[in-house]
Amino acid sequence: MKNTSYFIILFLLSLLGSIPVMAQQVPLKGKVVDSESSLPLPGAMITLIPKRQTVISDQEGRFILNAEPGDYELIVQFLGYQTLSTKLELPLSQELILEMNSINLDLDAVEVVSTGYQEIPRSRASGSFVSLDEELVDRRVSTNLIDRLEDVTSGLIFNRTGDTGRDPISIRGRSTLGRFSQPLIVIDNFPFDGNLEDINPNDVESITVLRDAAAASIWGARAGNGVIVITTKSGKASEKMQVSLMANTNWIQHPDPFLAPNLSVSDYIAVEKQLFATGYYNSTLNSSSRPAVTPVVEILNKQKQGLLSDQEVNSQLASLERQDLRNDLNRYLYRTQVNQQYSLALSGGSDQIDYRVALGYDHQQLPVVGNSSDRLTLNIKNGYKALKDRLGIQLGFYGTKTLSIDQNAGPEDLYFTSLQDMYPYASLKDESGRPAILNRQFSNAFKEEARQQGLLDWNYIPLDEIGKSPSHMRSDDWRINLGLDYQLLKGLNAKLLYQYWQQSSSNETLYHQDSYYARELINLFTEIDESGNLQRNIPLGGIWDQSFVRSNSHSLRGFLEYSHSWKEDWRLDALTGAELKALDRESSSVRYYGFDKDRSTTLPVDYTTLFPQFNDSWLTSRIPYQDGLSGGKDRFYSLFANAALIYKKRYLLNASVRKDASNLFGVATNQKAVPLWSAGLGWTGSEEGFYKWKAIPYWKLRGSYGYNGNVDRSLSAFTTAQIISNNYLTQLPYAQVVNSPNRNLRWERIKITNLGLDFSTKEDRISGTLEFYWKEGLDLIGQSPYAPSAGIQFFTGNNASTRTKGYDLMLESKNLRGAFQWNTVLLLSGLKEEVTSYEIEPVVSNLLNYADAGLGGTYFPVKGRPLFGVYSLPWAGLNPETGAPIGYVDGELSEDYRTIVNGATMENILYNGPARPTTFGSIRNTFSYGPFSISANISYRFGYYFKRSSIQYNTIFMARGGHSDFADRWQEPGDELITQIPSMPASRNTFRDRFYSMAEVLVEKGDHIRLQDIRLGYSPKLAGEGFLKSFRKAEFFLYANNLGILWKKTDSTWDPDYGWNRPRKSVAVGLSLDF
Template sequence: MLKKFLFTLSVALGLCLAVLAQQIQVTGTVKDPAGNPVAGATILIEGTTSGTTTNADGGYSISASPNATLLVSFIGFQSQQIAVAGKTRIDISLKEDSQAIDDVIVVAFGTAKKEAFTGSATVIKSDDIAKSQQSNVAQALAGKVAGVQLTNTSGQPGQSPDIRIRGFSSLNAGNGPLWIVDGMPYSGDLNNLNPNDIESMTVLKDAASNALYGARGANGVVMITTKKAKSKDAVISFDAKWGVNSRAVKDYEYIKNPAHFYEVHYGALKRYYLDSGMSEIQAHSLANQNLAASANEGGLGYMIYTLPEGQEFIGINGKVNPLATLGRRVVYEGQEYYIQPDDWTDAAFRHSLRQEYNISISGSTEKASVYASVGYLDNEGIAYNSDMQRFTSRLKVDYQAKKWLKVGANVNYARFNYNQIDDGGASNSSGNVFAYTTTVGPIYPLYIRDGEGNIRYTEDGIMMYDYGSGDNAGQERSVFTDSNALSDSRLNTSQAEGNAFNGTGFFDITFLKDFKFTFNAGVTLDETRSTSILNPYFGQYKGEEGLISKGHARQFEYNTQQILNYTKQIGNHNVNVMVGHEYYNARSYSISGSKSHMLTPDNDELSGAIIDKQSAGSSRGEYNNEGYFARAMYDYQSKYFFSASFRRDASSRFHPDHRWGNFWSLGGAWILTRENFLAGTQNWLDNLKLKASIGSQGNDNIGNFRYTNTYTIENANGEVSTVFNSKGAENITWETNSNFNAGVEFSIFRGMLSGGVEYFLRKTTDMLLSFPVPPSQGYSSYYANVGDMRNSGIEIELNYTPIRTDNIIWDINLNMTHLRNKITMLPQERRNKVVEGYQGYVSGTTFFGEGLPMYTFYLKKYAGVSDEGKSMWYMDELDENNQPTGRRVTTTEYAKASDYLCGNPIPDLYGGFGTSLNFYGFDLSVAFTYQIGGLAYDSGYAAAMYSPANKSTGMNWHKDILNAWTPENSSSNIPRLQYEDQDQNAQSDRFLLDASYLNLQNINFGYTVPSKITQKFGIGKLRIYLACENVYYWSKRQGFDPRYSYTGATSQANYSPVRTISGGINIQF
């Protein structure tokens, strides 16, 4: 027996030694398609548990049989089987697996397989986010997601865009989406999130996606997932970029030549005098005499030319005397002054610097994953005293403590400092640099100069600015009198600094094999300290020796979630059921005060001023939301998919009797390519999926305390008094959005062409409306749920890859959205006017009517120019009973002209397109955003097409005014330019313009140095790149930018969009 055992043992040992003798050592490197080393790739020997992972340089070494097969895998790339075939050196090049990358999608309270997802969502990956040089993560959505529109009311550093997903849901409540960061609601400033920390952004658009967010999901959801470790070995990444900012949108084509400006104004005066009965010589003489006179006499107030003695400034031919020289020396009250024009635009704006640095380190083991980062941004605005600095840091840790227990935490801290200038108000706002530079004519000085032309300084060493109020040799402007916005922008300051903290934590407990319980908790704390100083030297507060205002605001939020998941697979049946509870609380506090008579602007505390302005105030607010929710997902054979969700929500923004609401969704999908009847298409049809969903969400974004009366406490001659602030309405409740979505997803020719088409229908019921009341009531309006509206449209997303090889990858993408909006019901109280058969109400230049889109323009219709050169408009012809006959006639009297429906600002198509090319280490990406159709009111152009009038002279003219009607130019459609023709540029559809545009959003060009070179220096990856943002913009007219608003309003007073051109470097170790 012993002999048999020893014999068997010796044979076994012999066989083992024989096998070992046949083992060889295989080494090599694993690289991605761009030739960069891949750290953390898994190398296994097929049929065994033996394996290894690649190091930071992508290298590996493994002992294997000469006949073995290596299994190579890494997240985001196609797995490969490679025969050893006796080779000792095998270098491996991985190929991207877009299907694997997109296999999982972030959804409400978790993730889901994309194939099982029955809703509508679009994912933006970190690579696309990195190509955008924006400090605000929301800007990365521009042109990337079908159905999403962005407007930017200001290009000032630190400003956030306004976002709409699939149209409008409300007239008076909020229309912005809900933001979710790593599973937790986020209402803080998006500027406090570093785009470099973001792995992906997922936009959820339909009921199946959003219903679980109940009260806050009606306007769509944007889910941000931050980065985590991807490699087992530590990876250190450093990115730095340095760039220059400049204006991205040109000014209107104004008349910039001072001589031409005088000639145009002279012509307006002369035609006025001729029209009043003067002779040619009389009109010419008086126009010359009053050209630089005060505004009361129709003049411009300033003469900046020196004339030969005894000669006229403007000749009888209407041209400036060729012997006149620019610049004029004046003696006024014993002092010499030199009057010359300045380029206000050149003085107001600058080419500013932008620099950004980010460093991160990440790594993981079998149980733990760590990601840590810090970032710094210094972004100067294109206008002086507008800039932002931001420091961010993030630590994200996951730990598998036990087989059944996983815990994690994610902490983000931001320190910020903003300096901002005034860019609000109307186009004639005297404190707004952008309004000023686009309004003030080219003849006016910016500074006060001595007789030699040198800028004067005050005793405090401050440059003396011309406020147009007589300080400059007694000359006065009629436009922006006693103001100088450029002085304000240099001497006034508005600063906000603070800290933002956001922390989340979780633990997962797995039990009974198929159950998992998750507890999530999050805390957000934002604190902002603001300081505003209005200078004591010039302007509004010179008489009060300056004004300082201080403020402090704090926002504290916490959110908890308890989620139970059950997942089970039984044969071909897959089931997932989730139930959960969520509670959210937000509290805000603010305090402010101001003082005048400052000792010096250098002391930026209230203690540095002595007179209390009695404007101290404070406030606080609180908002609570609680919800119970459930979701069930089922699929059969991974071919037929069904989902259902329900949430019961409560919001503190409603009366206790009306706080709870129910929201739900149903969804289904069918992957046809897994059916036998399509088996014959497998050689060209990769994927064909049909999907549909229906459901409802709520909107409680109406502000706090709408359900109760609120009062303001005021000082009534030393006595305390209360004044009605707003009238409460106990019965107000949710605006409800009912959504239907149906679509198809496809992929053909092994992913060469893929995309999707979706139809959506959104119906808003119980829409919140404001009802005005007579002033005698003591309040201006109250709210009620009484309106309905609908949005419908089609979205298309296409991706085409004409070339995909080991060294060349070329991708092309396009998305487009066709949207239609209609108000379907208004209450009787708001249907107080009938226009062209539609019932509704008028608000300014907008008509809100049943059966019409929101923001339908309601204006007078321009009818051209009369035989005398006057503006004409249409009016309804009236019969002897003063009733419309149904016909339209023309009139030159603006007050008699009728208002009509003139279209709306909603475009026919909007979206984005772009391309990317990777070529032997070089990479190039180009992205565009566009809009086709819709109308916008070009207020900037209208303002520059005016006729001067009493106390309304000296503003910029557009060059088109040179083509105004004259007896010699009678075919012109531009009315005559004549002094006191005050309706020359009156509001009408003459200034409605096609709002189509095309914007070259960004260009990114880079080169990745081959790893065989960088590895010699211990560098895993080295990329050098050039990034350009807001490169070029095309619209129907230079200066016209309809992207500021969804309503069709435009303004040249807004802070201009900014172009940024940067160079950068990215290094990984």
């Protein structure tokens, strides 16, 4: 390697002028090989354009041609392989290796990345792109597209802890504190507003993930969290009609009720007996509101009243102890989930036309008996060329129809009272095998009295509830795309893209009159007058809830594209244009009472009067009112420009700028919109004349710098109030100030610096990409405390910042070639995140309560720490005399739990570490032999912590069950040597529980390695005879997912990412045929 300043001078010099070219014949030496096996291909025809010189490759696949220096096009044709066409510049410094793709493989010769605005060859990109080709997208079996990115996309992680509901995936960490933390998803050139569930993964051709400013800044104010660009399949011009058929079935385990760490049945009953002896249930048994008690309490009460003998009691309790609700859930409510997918596609084209029509059907048998989901997709794409190929027209239609039916509310609905889960010894069928009545909400005696007074039957029979409250969720989603491009001049194209999208979805639940929900609601609002007449304030009949959401959008983009090469060495690609988008949405919900399905009638109710409740007349309540309306409009426009300048195919400079405006902010902000920009540099050093090292024939350095933006759509520059329709006191609409004026509101900006190295060794044996990045979140929207006398407590404005630095490594290695092949792909990412400024002092108890693995939860920014962290209280073990937990007060051992908990400060609590992985990735090995291939993906996550849950005696004392750690608690002196689970206190002690739940002893390291999946494929060679002749490609596969943890740091039974739960294992078989 020579001095780098030499290159810079050379680079600058070469920008000034080009070096003259000599006119003299030079030899062109080449070799034609199979791209997969690298075996030589003898007999291939090589044509040099425009000279029309033709040669045939020899036994070693080699050939020689002679021509003057200059730009040429080389066309290579060979039977069974795709025609290869490549541009080259003579003279060449070395032998040209021409890799031919067999038709079966259908790989693109040049890897292209899509920004959603344009497709560029990877060699001309300086930004950070990750692309997934069709093979990788299809590797995993799932009905949801996004799942297919997991563990195959460098730098992208599926979050399992912390705010996972709103923040399911992160690209290179999280750079915003706001609510909008998700990557922008672009499908077929436009940002996608629908549900990703409505996209059939089988229609996807490629996915590109844009990770840095240079890659994403063309998306401006919406690119701050990264961009995922999805391109759907289209037909190919000049290709015979191809029919593709795909079918697969995936069997997925149902949830396992035995995983939840709950008290065993015998412990549960023992606790109930103990509490009964202390008189705990007396107030419940005597309560005027007649609440339900569990069967054990009923039995014990009868014993106390002398209605049952001790012997009867013991035998009844013993029989309850033999029952376990979890067995019944497995037997009667759960079943294996079965997902079936089918798709049929026709594609092809002539010189002027290409087309693709695809029909997909998915059926899911959901794991709860009675529930299912269906999806139908239709994808049509057409391309035309006219006016001597100067005009191109593309038309597309993508439609999805889904229907999910829930006949069964499932185990979640099996509660005992609104405060308590179902008792674990409940049995769903009685001895004679009939669906059993369970105790619920109100006492059985009360329910019997109500029945005698003429109220509706109040019994709760879970298995009879199936089908009585069916929910139907329907969704129709479709979009039409129109694209026009016209060549105005040589090198100058005008393009116009338009998309119309619309979605309507509905969710209807009909509670039949005989459903428990309807019966209970009607009964509670029933009054009885002196003469015993019933007055039903909610009329008899079904209760019908409906909700509707309708949205549509128009998107329009117009731009000019310019490409020009001059003086042989220079090439400019530029585009500029504007984009408009208008999105309207509205939603409504309504409830009908007294619904009669046969006559299609409903009945009115009085929503304003406070009615006494049947179970307790001094409790009053209004009839639930469920009607509502909402709506809104989004408007965006943007201007953008992007240019790439290439010199000698090795020096690359590109820049991008974009300005956004929307109706989401106040006008003042739009007027002074700061444009977001980026710039990138690339240098393909291996192209330099002096570079001769054959071991690494290709390498490229690139760097980029720039800004992306992020918008918090909930803020405005003005005092904004939200109108809420129904005040609880007055039933009048009222307004709540949701936004105090902020004339200085700005976009969040993410400054990203990215450095990358791409390389490949000889014959691509090892190729890879290594990138380092530095991200700074600036002007992030956060809260700052405000003096209460201003009338607000917090002010939301641009007052926070974050910093993330990290690296992403991707290595692909062809370990073995030839008949037996072995390829390895390694993904490794590391990152360090930190909140660099935030004005609100963290509430220590919030920090300590947070971070139970797999439980989600929110985050609390702390300056100098990552956004998601695990904090705990120091732990000094158990008191050997009593088994009570010991903590610290002012550095001294203490059992004063109130002081320990209330006295926790940022200074005396422990920061254990990040709650999200700081090193993660996967290793994917693929072996193939002849038609067989097997690939296994192993994922790993390191450098983070999680907190287990454990016993909270409070819930035991309140008879609401508890944690299974109860069985392993400290019970007698000496136990402290084998357990860290505190003893049961003599009475409720909330602070003791809280101290234990926050203690260091429950914090575990999350590091683990997981065998994610294995895929077995069989693709027979179809050359040959008879029936098989008509097939171009066939693959049969077997796929198994969520296979389990190979290694984990923690000794506990917990899965660091799923807590006590486990991801559900699945096995799929499938086939795909092309003919």
